[in-house]
Amino acid sequence: MDGLTALxxxxxxxxxxxxxxxxxxxxxxxxxxxxxxxxxxxxxxxxSPRLRACLRRFGELHVTGRTRVVERVGLLGASLTxxxxxxxxxxxxxxxPQRQSLCGAAVGEWRxxxxxxxxxxxxxxxxxxxxxxxxxxxxQPGARSIAVRELGLTEVYPIAGGLPVRIWTRDGVRYERSSxxxxxxxxxxxxxxxxxxxxxxxVAG
Amino acid sequence: MSLLRRLLRPLLRPRVVFLAAFLVxxxxxxxxxxxxxxxxxxxxxxxxxxxxxxxxxxxVTVALVARYEGYHWGGGCWNDNDVDEGPNEPLQTSSTGGxxxxxxxxxxxxxxxxxxxxxxxxxxxxxxxNVHGPYAAADFKAGVGVPNATYSKADxxxxxAFASSSHIGMVYQRSTSGADQIVEAKCEACGTNIxxxxxxxxxxxxxxxxxxxxx
Numbered sequence: 001m002d003g004l005t006a007l008x009x010x011x012x013x014x015x016x017x018x019x020x021x022x023x024x025x026x027x028x029x030x031x032x033x034x035x036x037x038x039x040x041x042x043x044x045x046x047x048s049p050r051l052r053a054c055l056r057r058f059g060e061l062h063v064t065g066r067t068r069v070v071e072r073v074g075l076l077g078a079s080l081t082x083x084x085x086x087x088x089x090x091x092x093x094x095x096x097p098q099r100q101s102l103c104g105a106a107v108g109e110w111r112x113x114x115x116x117x118x119x120x121x122x123x124x125x126x127x128x129x130x131x132x133x134x135x136x137x138x139x140q141p142g143a144r145s146i147a148v149r150e151l152g153l154t155e156v157y158p159i160a161g162g163l164p165v166r167i168w169t170r171d172g173v174r175y176e177r178s179s180x181x182x183x184x185x186x187x188x189x190x191x192x193x194x195x196x197x198x199x200x201x202x203v204a205g
Numbered sequence: 206m207s208l209l210r211r212l213l214r215p216l217l218r219p220r221v222v223f224l225a226a227f228l229v230x231x232x233x234x235x236x237x238x239x240x241x242x243x244x245x246x247x248x249x250x251x252x253x254x255x256x257x258x259x260x261x262x263x264x265v266t267v268a269l270v271a272r273y274e275g276y277h278w279g280g281g282c283w284n285d286n287d288v289d290e291g292p293n294e295p296l297q298t299s300s301t302g303g304x305x306x307x308x309x310x311x312x313x314x315x316x317x318x319x320x321x322x323x324x325x326x327x328x329x330x331x332x333x334x335n336v337h338g339p340y341a342a343a344d345f346k347a348g349v350g351v352p353n354a355t356y357s358k359a360d361x362x363x364x365x366a367f368a369s370s371s372h373i374g375m376v377y378q379r380s381t382s383g384a385d386q387i388v389e390a391k392c393e394a395c396g397t398n399i400x401x402x403x404x405x406x407x408x409x410x411x412x413x414x415x416x417x418x419x420x
Contacts, residue, residue, distance in 0.1 A: 107370040202299040204279030
């Protein structure tokens, strides 16, 4: 191979690498698409073992008639997000989908539509004992769903209840670093991409 | 062409070339240093050292190393020169890589815990080992993880902790006045230090004990 041929080969290889890198960054779902189940409403409409487990975990959480709950059941995990307008705290309880027992939890500061931090929790694990990461994402105005891309799987979280959306990753968890990366796309009512980001979250505070 | 060569000749002298290369290298090193964070420049990811024993007095000493070394949200790496080398960072931002721990990573390292939540053994983490651990303050408060248990606040002694859903601090000195001396990584502005606190009587705080002390 002469120098010019080698240079051409290197250029073609570099272009291939760049294209591959570009493909990983666009927001199109890949592989299987799973749409999670969501239910939102005042706390008195929920009578699940999960809610009882969550309220036991957060003894300081005083439930009132204005307390709102969003329950999500997805492929990687299930969650409860609980908020009361009288409190600046947002409470989250994480569950593996098959079980009703709590495996992780989070508390964030939720004021005027702003959350202080994604409040990553990495204490849950799947059936193969691989660590799972759960974190909150605040929906953009006009967003109807949030898609989180994993290897060969995109999980879609419908937006409901006016609260941050608790999302999950398995591939993005870096357990040793107590952190996780989520590939997040927010979509509008017409399916149009509003934002696409790699959310970096760390266990903190 | 020969005129150009003649004009460039002084610039191609070895001494001039060396000086130019040196200046370029110096400016690149300065640019790299400016971009480096405390963590990227100083910290490591070495394995912890298992230790058979763990004494409360020894853990006080470990906690005091972190004193004056600053606070970093989601952080877990500090040296021992009593200077915060990552001051005035954006609040509640872990990516800036500054010096210091936050409340839960300070507790994790001082309590010599394992990343494996099912392991109650003792693991000595170097001060420059960047580790936060899997627990946030709310997890400690609930006694999550084999090494941790909820405990009566009235009976809490040196190196037990008081935790709320958003903060944890360890008892440095118990006081009879109702306020304890607490060693804690409190916030970006207040850093890591010993503070007088009334967590013991604050209903939002619970008692937490690291199990398995040797003495």
